[in-house]
Amino acid sequence: MSRSRSAPLDTSVEALRAHYGERYRWLLLLAVLVGTMASIMSSTVVNVAIPGLSHQFSLGQERAQWVTSGFMVAMTVSMLTTPWLLSRFGYRATYSGCMWLLLTGGLVGGFAHNFPLVLAARVAEGLAAGVVQPIPAIIIMRAFQPHEQGRAIGMFTMGVVLAPAMGPSIGGVLVDWFGWRSIFFMVAPFCIASLWLARRYVPTTGPGGVVPSRSESLDWVGLLIGTVGTLSLLDGLVSLRTEPAAHAGGLLVLALVCFGVFIWWQGRRARLGQAPLMNLRLFSWRPFAMGSLVAMIYGTALFGSTYLLPVYMQMGLGLSASSVGTVLLPAGLVLALAIAAVSPWADRLPANSLVSMGLAILALSFALMVTVGPSGNMWLLVTYSIIGRIGLGFILPSLNLGAMRGLEKDLISQGSSVINFVRMLGGAVGVSLCGIVLEWRLGVYGVSLSGGSTHPETRLAAYNEVFLMLAVLCTLAMLAARHLGSHGGANSGADIAAQTRQ
Structure with a gap:
């Protein structure tokens, strides 16, 4: 009886699998899910606090956006170190170290009394988040059979999207009630829970069940x-x-x-x-090369809009932070349902079709935003946000599988790291690009970002042009998505799964 309640003394992947049985791969996925939720929440929830931060530290638009961009830069670069860290220190030490860093960054940011310290805390959080985010795809590609991978990545992604879905809503309320500092403390419960789960279910071995080696330098x-x-x-x-x-x-x-x-x-x-740091052999596999291009453009549109939407609704339409959360919450819940519905298709239907469909729907949602008037019709905002999240529901379970199925076994860790890197590089560019284009168009129309109620139509025209730019980017990504891998490649995936269990 006690054997089933506590983890075995041997914490290698083979021993944990023998101890927990067939359910172990799902328990491992749950353990990394909680930490990934914390990292994603820390990346998106701060957007609702940008107006408060700007007011607190008298920041202009270009400095305020570094709260988001600084996080994105750190996360983007650190993703390339994940394969080396896993092979050097193993899954558990790497994962737990990131959770401690993320927790420390949240606490320091929440108590900071100057902007440089806030920015340093955001960079620390970004470093931790970047290392963690490629790990789930590595586990799914190694621990699950090909016919289970779509369902596994769907269940994982459905859980992960609850973080950005619930984050802005909870964050908006916290900002209205307790101020921007409360945003940083939101990750603490998730980090603590993930550390406990890691001690039970995350193995100390590296990818493929091998003992970590200190022979290779970074x-x-x-x-x-x-x-x-x-x-x-x-x-x-x-x-x-x-x-x-x-x-x-x-x-x-x-x-x-x-x-x-x-x-x-x-x-x-x-x-x-x-x-x-980046194995160039990855790009000789055409589906991976095209998947990386899609991931970069998609990241630009997705993270650019994640930055733009809260600013648009608060400074363009004059909504409160809690109202922003109210608009985004239904869309986030619909995204979770869309992923649950689409995930089984990812094991059977061509990835290029699913990703292209999702990009088309996402582009449509951005284009529809131009129809929202100065009154800021809440129902229109909710509806258009939901349409965009349905598009994401088609993309998220399919993109990584379409790009990575068929890769050689020794390239899986690198593949997950690189495709996340290019997606986040696109995201970092997207956040800056949206801020730059928005400021440029506002200047052309002769209005400021926080111009109050003066010239609402011209201010909204600037935002509308940025939304149209995002729609065009999604349309361009559809051209590359046509060359993604199909649902074929299951045989190579089966070989990989069999090899990693040996």
Whole structure:
């Protein structure tokens, strides 16, 4: 009896699977689900607090958006380190360390009394979130049979989307009642629960059940180049509106140079037999290459809109933070239902069809936003948000499977890390891009972001143009989605699952 209540002394993946039986893979998925929910909630819920932060620290638009962009940069870059951390320290140490860092960042941000400390806390949270988010896909591709992978990723994703669905609603109420600081404390209960679950269900071994090895060093040079390139790209985008053209152009050129040097460096390490931060062999698999392109454009549209919508409703339509949560909550719940409905199809239908359908619906939701007038009809906002989330319900369970099925076994960890990296790189660009284009269009119309009730129609025209830009991006992503892998590839997935259980 006591054996069933406590975890075994041997915490390797084989021992835990023998102890808990067939249900173990679902218990492991639950354990990483809670931590991933915390990381995703920390990435999105802060958006409802941006107006409060701006007022507290007298921030302009370009500085306020770094609360989100700083998190995104840290999360994007740290995703590339996940395969190395897992092979060096194992699942449990890597996962638990990230949860401690996320918890610390939340507490420090909540108690901070100056903006640099808030920004530092957000960067710490981003580093933790970036390492954690590729882990679930690695587990699903290794621990589940191909005919279960769609259902597993669907159940996992359905749980994960509850974080951004519930987060803005709860966060909006907390901001109205207790101020912006309460937003940072929201992740604490999730982090504590995830640490407890990790001690019971997350193995100490690395991917494939192997014992962590300290023989391979991290590609620090590649990580530095990637970090400098990402920061240069985002800072260059922001500088397009705040600095002379030569300054912004120099940063963007530096970002381009860093990108080229990064690719050269990764190829050189591979030729020398050293582990690269990003294995370029991944892109020789066409479905993965096209899936990465879709993920980048999709990330730009998704995270750009996640930043834009709360600002649009609060500063464009004059709604309160709690009203923003009220609008977004039904859409989040519909997203969970849509994922539950679409997930079984991901095991049977071509991924390219499901992803293309989702992108078309998402583009439609952005285009419909231009029909909302200055009065801010709540029912229209709820309806259009729901339409967009239905589109996400088609994309989320299908994109990773369509891109990663058929990859060699030793590339699965890298594949999950890289596709999450390019999605978040697109997201980081999307947040900056929406802020830049919005500020540019507001300037063209001669109004400010917080211009009160003056010129509401012209202010909304600026927002509408940004929504149309997002719709065009989703339409472009559909061209690449046509080349995603189909539901075929189950045989290669079966080989992978069989190999990892040996």
